Amino acid sequence: MGKERDKGWLTKTGDKSLEESNHSVAIPENGHFFKKLFAFMGPGVLVAVGFIDPGNWETSISAGSSFGYTLLAVVLLSNLIAMLMQGLAAKLGIATGRDLAQATRDAFRPKAVVVLWLLTELAIIATDLAEVLGSAIALNLLFHIPIMIGIIITALDVLLLLLLQKKGFRWMEAIITVLMVTIAGCFLFEMIFSHPALSEALKGYIPSTEIVTNPSLLFLALGILGATVMPHNLYLHSSIVQTRNYHDTDKGKKEAVRFAYIDSTFSLGVAFFVNSAILILGAAAFHTIGEHVGGIEEAYKLLTPVMGAGAASFLFGFALLLSGQSSTITGTLTGQIVMEGFIRFRIKPWVRRLFTRIIAIIPALIFVGIYGPSSTGDLLVWSQVILSLQLSFAVIPLVLFTSSKKKMGSFANKLHVKILAWTATGLIVCLNAFMLGYMIVTGHAL
Template identity: 60%
Template sequence: MLLKKEKQAWRQKESESSLSEVNNSVKVPQNASFFRKLLAFMGPGALIAVGYVDPGNWATSIAGGSEFGYVLLSVILLSNLMAILLQSLASKLGIVTGRDLAQASRDSFSKGVSFLLWILAELAIIATDIAEVIGSAIALNLLFGIPLIWGVCITSLDIFLVLLLQHRGFRYIEIIVITLMVTILVCFGIELVMSHPNMAQVAKGFIPQKEIVTNPAMLYIALGILGATVMPHNLYLHSSIVQTRQYERNLKGRKEAIKFSFIDSTFSLTMALFINAAILILSASAFYFTGHREVAGIEDAYKLLDPTLGSSIASTLFAVALLASGQNSTLTGTLAGQIVMEGFLNIRLKPWLRRLLTRMLAIIPAVIVTAIYGVTGTNELLILSQVVLSMQLSFAVIPLVLFTGDKKKMGVFVNPRWLQILSWTVAVFIAALNIYLLIHTFV
């Protein structure tokens, strides 16, 4: 009787689909070639990859490159492999069960636990929003000279863009995100060529070095890169947006959807790996090997790029990429906020109201800190936002590993033993890492 009740609770109200306005809305051609079907499934991975190159990640990559050269490229690679694993679990959960991670948590845990998880998820989204607000404001300041406090306020207007795109269809959001990702890729591709990195040393940087563990300063930066890479809101987001495809809701259709979704997310996260590695390589080439090893933040990097690379467009490309990164993160943050609120609380607010509430919670502290402390304060707030994200991550990862390893919930799609061991190893590692980061930050 208990098993039957648990199964009913897991499958309850399946009609309440995740992101109901776009769920099952993107057509997938039947009896088509492999590449035509893959093209139909491509898109959600790009939205996920956005979270791995948001403004909050830039600071750690810039610091790692300017202080230690190419050594920490191996840490970026490890972070990316962890991300591919966790995102594949999130997409499989959504495809197999028809529930996003927030809905699955609400179905499986008590009301008190679900409410706590919702609060933590909301804090993570607010922290992500703060990083987006500050990143976009810094980019507007660097490009157009707009004061930071006004740049923070201007970013609140992006809710109208999000609403417009949602009404036109989910594919429009994906196209905008992919366009902005390509913009970031092109900007850093040009800057990499201009920086003339030593390719032999770059290749060596992807091989883990003993000094990463033995050097306390390097270890701290390495942990910062790892801790800020996997974004908790991305796990909720991915488990939902994979359901926008019109795959057959049967055994064969789900197997096919899982396969194409894995290819999509792996390809997009590889692009994110290139961007994060490019930021670190650029920082190492432009600063570490020219003696500028005390680059404190994004603004310092912007000011030093032109003279160190000997080009007047280097800093402009950097700022354009930063603006594209901030705006991209805004789009995905909007969707993640809607998924978390609807999934945990089963409350369906209008998207503009939900976005406005979250945006105000991000803008208010950003405006106050910017007004009082200026650039230094925004950099501190940017770092704090990453600490908050680190605190919340395990509360998304552990339920995800639990659900995808439960045969009663996943059936034939349950994680095999080797994947279960690997997933729990990553989950424990992330938890231990974040505990260390929090102790180091506050103590």
């Protein structure tokens, strides 16, 4: 990644991350714990929606229908790693006043920065591709709109972004929170009516040696990890925690870090419930009757006949649509943060949104045009592969920066956090190396 410059950041001055929203949300001076917590809550939910985007659905449904509850242990591990990394990202932003993109620009030489920026942009496009396909599939399932037309319709979501930006950052957080709660509610309903074997589901959270000895299980485990721990969320979180108007003192920052950890852990806990519910639904509704479901569309069509609940398929499709749209909003913010942070290039967010969406739409239209609507599942998997391969380039700098006393001062990672962070990073790097090797040898994705 290039030679790192020896530079401290605690006294760093210059451009602010998301300058129009930076320190814009008031924090009560002498409020009680829960009043302050409410003021700090919000960034976590913007991050959490990225963990339940349509890319996760394809992998988890397939995992549940094929292997029952076995891979719930991987869902748990992936979410624990995500909680750790998102906590570090939040701490980086609060302690240094730099988001991860800015911190990378400050620390590495220009050529390395450009390479890392291009890789991050590729990850954002891959994320957007999953949102495009997820929304288009949902429109097709709910309203029978052809996939090709649905892909084009997704470009209109830029109007939603414009409306939210005029309302302010807290409005955006509120809308995303409503969408997140609705998605969780839909899956709670689905879980109740699928009648899962609770004892078997709980056993699924205990790691099994079969996961590493069975190639098919291992491949799906890699897909779940790649779809859960997402690189763009690290850039996003390190920026949006700075929207809170905390005091720029050690005491003020420590309080902000504490509340940011509570916020992100709670929100990612909700995301963990949704991801678990998707896999449990696949296991309870399909695996128990020996039905392997290869994708989202097939799951939608089979849910009502299998579960006997008329609303099951509709709620599944509705939650998918909400998932794609909520991820769209946070994806736009991330694009703005990354472009401004890495290369100091600033454009209007709606222009940025339209540009990214068009880039995502083109390959989607070409792929679906050539291989047909049934190819959307494969394209979703490929988008997750790209995200997974890019993850190391975000995680390694993050752990390096937050472990540096010179850069973080008293906020630097303690020894036990360093051990956990580097162990998780090593796991991510090894799994991605395995995935890349598999792709080179076999010529196709997991």
